[in-house]
Amino acid sequence: MLEASNLECVRGERSLFADVSFRLDGGEMLYLQGTNGSGKTSLLRMLCALTPAVSGEILWRGTPIGKLGEEFRSQLCYLGHQNAIKEELTPLENLLSAARLAQAALDEDAALDALALVGLRGREDLACRYLSQGQKRRAALARLVNEKRPLWVLDEPYVALDPAAVELVAGLIGAHLQAGGLAVLTTHQTVAVPAGAVRGLWLGDGDATQRSR
Ligand SMILES: Nc1ncnc2c1ncn2[C@@H]1O[C@H](COP(=O)(O)OP(=O)(O)OP(=O)(O)O)[C@@H](O)[C@H]1O
Numbered sequence: 716m717l718e719a720s721n722l723e724c725v726r727g728e729r730s731l732f733a734d735v736s737f738r739l740d741g742g743e744m745l746y747l748q749g750t751n752g753s754g755k756t757s758l759l760r761m762l763c764a765l766t767p768a769v770s771g772e773i774l775w776r777g778t779p780i781g782k783l784g785e786e787f788r789s790q791l792c793y794l795g796h797q798n799a800i801k802e803e804l805t806p807l808e809n810l811l812s813a814a815r816l817a818q819a820a821l822d823e824d825a826a827l828d829a830l831a832l833v834g835l836r837g838r839e840d841l842a843c844r845y846l847s848q849g850q851k852r853r854a855a856l857a858r859l860v861n862e863k864r865p866l867w868v869l870d871e872p873y874v875a876l877d878p879a880a881v882e883l884v885a886g887l888i889g890a891h892l893q894a895g896g897l898a899v900l901t902t903h904q905t906v907a908v909p910a911g912a913v914r915g916l917w918l919g920d921g922d923a924t925q926r927s928r
Pocket of ligand 1: 726727731749750751752753754755756757758
């Protein structure tokens, strides 16, 4: 369903990686790891059509993502390294506004349930600027509770989370894979997801190596 072939990434004067190829089908996750600065975020941005590849091709269901444009973006949930939340809005307002932007049906009761699930009960009406780093991350990740789009691209989703929240997010990813979804994620932490097949991709030292488990 998602296929990358011979991707090369150049940032500034440096080639970060070349010849990166992989294929992901429904129910599979690509677990992207590598040294700091090896190009993990750059690769995720390429997969979301936010950064062009110097060479190579990315296909979604057999069609280049550049050709699909909005059709591809409507299939994609991208959570970047930075929390995509507005500090002046509350977790509830952020979640409802993200759903509106994504044209996803989410009523207030479902949003409150999602926030309770990620441990923000009692904090749903507090401006995000007053939340701790981990709580802000939870507010951003609450989007995943009701996220139905098939491709999740998550940049370091576990950063700033305590062990219980890490387990919760891994569980959401596992449920997504079990329902036939695909996920690509970077993390410096080793976290098992409870379901789905995992493919590993390592970036670093100019090489890309792949392994499956
Ligand atoms: N617009 C840019 N111009 C020049 N260099 C850039 C640009 N964007 C990123 N880089 C460089 O590309 C390299 C890879 O960055 P990237 O964020 O993809 O790495 P990463 O593997 O995600 O790192 P980390 O593990 O530290 O998060 C870094 O050395 C970074 O400075």
